[in-house]
Amino acid sequence: MGLPIEIEIWRGEIAELEVDAIVVPANESLFMTTPAAAALKRRAGDEVESAAVAQGPVAPGGVVVTGGGRLVTPYIIHAVGIGHELRPDEGRLREAIRGALAAAEHLSLRRIAIAPIGTERGVFAPEDGARLLIGEIITHAERRTGSPESVVIAVTRQDDLAAVAAALESARAASIASLRPEGQ
16 A cells, blocks of 8 residues: 555646646745746646636635646646745645645545645745645645545756655655564
8 A cells, every 4th residue: 555645746737638627836826936837827828827817816825727728737836835926834835735625625626736846936845845735735635535546746956856756756755664564
């Protein structure tokens, strides 16, 4: 037995993935200016940003769900992990990740893709962002009804790839270690 949820890492533009929802980092005003969100907006269309902005502003830790625009993906979940003040706050980042996963669960989505959240403006180091993201995904899977069933963490930068791979390996090792009988 391994992790309670399937987690994959994919290097490339998140908008290319065919999943039930894409989770991107967002700012409080919900304009799609983070690199992952801007790339997504180019493919999905301006109407996605307009739909998000119409629901804002949103405080750090909050999420907004919009349609997928011109994407195959039907939903985009905009997660506000950091505020305009660019202060690292693990509680807010965890809340945003939890909110995104809860939105996916509420919509009964099976497979989602998530871009790293909190690292987009250097507020969190890639290692810290990856550790928090994977930890919250696993915690959600352990507590919930099975939605989502799998998560693809989509990265474009080498430092995010290395950080996510290391955090995922650490989580898998911890899961295996927890299954060993005491004394072994």
